[in-house]
Amino acid sequence: MRTVVADHLRAAGCEVQQFADGADAWQAIRERMPDLLILDRMLPGLDGDELAVRIRAISSVPIIMLTALDGLEHRIEGLEHGADDYLGKPFSLRELQLRVNAQLRRSSAVAPLGFTAGRFRVDPEHRRVWSGEREIALTTREYELFLYLVRNPDRVVSREEILREVWQWGFGDASTVTVHVRRLREKIEPDPRIPSFLHTEWGAGYRFTLQEVPA
CATH class of the missing domain: 3.40.50.2300 (Response regulator)
Incomplete structure (x- = not known):
């Protein structure tokens, strides 16, 4: 094989x-x-x-x-x-x-300009992300997920929407999103157990906020 x-x-x-x-x-x-x-x-x-x-x-x-x-x-x-x-x-x-x-x-993929979103700084050309002065090491999929969330702040996005828009899957196992959200939280949150940025909206999906407010 x-x-x-x-x-x-x-x-x-x-x-x-x-x-x-x-x-x-x-x-x-x-x-x-x-x-x-x-x-x-x-x-x-x-x-x-x-x-x-x-x-x-x-x-x-x-x-x-x-x-x-x-x-x-x-x-x-x-x-x-x-x-x-x-x-x-x-x-x-x-x-x-x-x-x-x-x-x-x-x-x-190359995007032209970097930008700042709250405490996060994003360099799309080199696919790099910083939280303050600390660079966050993200996998390709984690980066794509983070970029989608940070470009849709304060909006509840479902796991199905994330599969469709980030994974580009018309259908699939939504637990894939759950795993990547957990991994992303471990890298961007001060305390992943009490998210400040990436919140779970039970029964609906996830909401990313640029304000550092505990859930």
């Missing part, structure tokens, strides 16, 4: 390296960070979850989990370990290609 995927992506114009185990992949990633990583959770030696955690400690490179572990809890675990997207086996090579293209577009 790894060879089939690699051949398909090469035919689509991608430069591809493939590895049979996590340790070899980690060594190669440390030497040269790829533009995107397709990662199986069940790898020999260094498993995919641990590899994702290590990568997230040094990079926001997009990660697509591609695995037979497709249950709800497995998807949530994969996202919590740092994946931006999750595709279960069996899968369509066409769907995988579309998800790869979407992740690469997001990670390479």
